[in-house]
Amino acid sequence: MSPTPDFGRVVLRRGRPREPLSTDPASTSNSELQPMLRRPFLVSATVMAAFSLMACDPGETDASPDRTPGLGAAEYGIVIHGGAGTIVRENLTEELEAAYHEALRAALEAGNEVLEAGGSAMDAVVAAVVILEDEPLFNAGRGSVFTSEGTNELDAAVMDGRDLDAGAVAGVTTLRNPILLARLVMEESPHVLFTGDGAETFADQFELERVGPDWFYTDARWEALERAREREEITLSWHMEEDRMIGTVGAVARDRSGNLAAATSTGGMTNKRFGRVGDVPIIGAGTYASNASCAISATGHGEYFIRNVVAREICARMEHRGETLQEAADAVVMVQLLDHGGTGGVVGIDRDGHIALTMNTPGMYRGHFLAGGEPFTAIYADEGDGR
């Protein structure tokens, strides 16, 4: 599947121009307000890429504020995740670990290929997420978990940091790659969020690949549903074990022009009922991008990410408090979310090309590929960022 697909027959048009907007980040610098990490035993992987100019064509290194990365930052790069949670060595075989690393690497390479060729951050994050959606290991696209009715309801969102444009779908059932439909909502409608049957009808206007229920079937996901059903029947209560929510995928990128983008996709929660929608298609919660600060894709216990508006809040702390990306991610993920009992993690990249991979869980499938570097992938929190 092409990472930058031709969207085929597009019958709907909107008039809004897609020019970059001026950015006006906050100039406040409140160094006395550094977040105190109250749980230092949790690893927060920080990466400051230090070879930003190595891959530059000399013509690319002019003084434009949108194109010159800051100190220790990458000119372009992509950061991805495949879900956070209680991911521990006891539960993964060496073969499975290798498969995760390989899938993450394939997604990073697809994104990097776009960026290296001068493509947009949006093209890069979509290319990476398409790879992750097609990989049964992750709870998104093909590997999506089952609802209580034994169906698959998928959510996805994209956001473009240039103009805060965004698109999202919730509860789609026949799309091989929901992230492509989310992008079409952004680009070919004046709306942001389409849901359920309506989103499917919108999709009918485009040549997107549709799949039947068997596309999503794996023994592991079906057994997970049966286990969840049994537990919920026994306890007669909401069964919210964290293992039902691992596996959202996402990507953030900065391109050579300094534009940021974010994309996130999920198969939801095993045995979910009532058309529950988590944080992924909620702009600001699971997905956010603004060239004024950063692009964020989140993964974890979605309800907490919605209530804390996690993705936007990290950007807001950068814009309004003058925090670095890492300071802001730590304040939100390692302090605020944990104070509320919310588990999960985020990946982010800022306007200067600094990146963050931050989780308050034992593991997060993750990786990055930055200009001039090699792809890096990791699973457990104690693996850090490979530097």
Next chain:
Amino acid sequence: MSPTPDFGRVVLRRGRPREPLSTDPASTSNSELQPMLRRPFLVSATVMAAFSLMACDPGETDASPDRTPGLGAAEYGIVIHGGAGTIVRENLTEELEAAYHEALRAALEAGNEVLEAGGSAMDAVVAAVVILEDEPLFNAGRGSVFTSEGTNELDAAVMDGRDLDAGAVAGVTTLRNPILLARLVMEESPHVLFTGDGAETFADQFELERVGPDWFYTDARWEALERAREREEITLSWHMEEDRMIGTVGAVARDRSGNLAAATSTGGMTNKRFGRVGDVPIIGAGTYASNASCAISATGHGEYFIRNVVAREICARMEHRGETLQEAADAVVMVQLLDHGGTGGVVGIDRDGHIALTMNTPGMYRGHFLAGGEPFTAIYADEGDGR
């Protein structure tokens, strides 16, 4: 209909306690960063209630930071809206104006009754929104507009500033008062957002009043659908005239204990397709409440409110930049939203009881009822705040 209904047979329970959390607002004060209003011809109605202690029982005026309002603020109060847009005198008869004022006043009195008796901010905002949902004048509940299929899809959300708990529903079709279902999602499930048929199934577990399609039928709404259909058929393009989006209702309140809450409800957009969801059920966009800063309910062109995360952004500017509620509302509604072409308004109340009613449109149905005062209602922007 009782403004504080008995929710009847509740079969689902969750274990999470609902205690107030400690608030930790930002202490930054960046007075040099006051927003510059670039469009001074637009009226921003500001209210600083100046009689906060008049209605206090002496026992209520101790030094607890959660109970003592700041200078010029109300000990308790409610602020409501019934939609913002191109609301101009030429289009409203005197009779219609009087009907709007009467409906707004009834909602304010329902909310004030709760607050005066020592009830919670959450009870107050729900009581007010129930009144507005039952009033055919507004695009919410009974007065909801029609989708392209001639059906009615309603969205609603509530948020509790004590613990950032929230509940929302999108695309419900048989609920007389969607705001009551949103509250049940918050209180009786561990989730935040239920959609479509799933939300209806969730509702089946409670004794909420259900209605048939005729409940929502009014000649005016049906004619609006027919006009929108004709225009869209003629132009073969997305028809996004603003008059299709006027009429969301909402309320924010501060109670005697210093807790904040927000509630918003809408009938969506005339002739909407594809299960489009606007900002109302998106926590952070149309609805947000945090005791650390403020409670906000928004109304307007929902897509812009989603992309700018309007409700949370106002709270974030208070928390992170030290702005007042009015400064933050002006920066977001009068500058940021307008820069993106987004029209609408917000009502807000902050942790100290200051309020704001801010719109970048010629009108917003609105009102407030503050401790020790009288109910105030207004329609056109040039009517200000009655002080």
